[in-house]
Amino acid sequence: MWRSSFIYIQGVKPRTKFIIGGVLVIGTAGYLAASAIRDTGVYYLTPGELSAKTKADPTFYNTGVKVGARVVNGSIVRDPGGREVAFRMTDGAQTYDVVYRGITPDTFTDGVDVVVEGRLGRDNTFRATTLLAKCASRYENAPEKYKNTPGYKKAEQKVVSS
Template sequence: MKASTRFVIGAAVIVAGVGALIATGVKETGIYFLTPSELLAKTQADPGFHDVGLKVGAKVVPGSVRRDQATRTIDFRVSDGSSEFPVTYTGLVPDTFTDASNIEVIVEGKYGRDGVFHATEVLAKCGSRYESELPKARKA
């Protein structure tokens, strides 16, 4: 067998390996990323969704955050403008997490049958974090 043929076989094995790793990786670790409306629609259509771990991207409802520092529990509500539900989380949240000004969060966990989202992870990102809001500028 020619060396180049052997190489093509070796290369095919590597490419197939990478492909298989990606495919099974996506299948086994990929999780839904939904808006609150999508989540509510899905759980209504199929109650089995209450048991599926997923991520929700939404905004924290201003003024809804209740912290219990002693138990490190944080309760808050999230909304996408049309749907809203409460979230409970035990653990540390990033500094960016506040309920000051409509910050965006990504919560990971399960939307329980009790109507509360039990989060295992809370990521916060804040539009004003790196860029502040200033009145409309004019050209120099």
């Protein structure tokens, strides 16, 4: 015989049913939160550290990671008519080819520091899903000790005249 409640267990008090239901809801929410954090939590490495990780543990290939490095000068190749860009990144010790499909930041140029998020394939090509370019040093204020140098004055004149 069914009553108005969803679960009818003979001899169980309504308060106990409420506690059991609450534990189930909180447990489900906790599981979903933990799995979401695990999926979005990625490592932040340099190319040298990434190389060491993949040598020590070959299963580390195709694992989501963040890598911070510098774009190698002259290595940027843009797909004509598309949004794909290929370039090389390095930390001085290790260099990787990177392929990224998406809109690149305005500050993405040769020699800029980047943070890429994605997966390193067994072919040692990093397939990035996110590309962040750090602001170039030209946007930062120069330290006072450099303001009287000939190079700083020359650069300052270029900026003023353009």
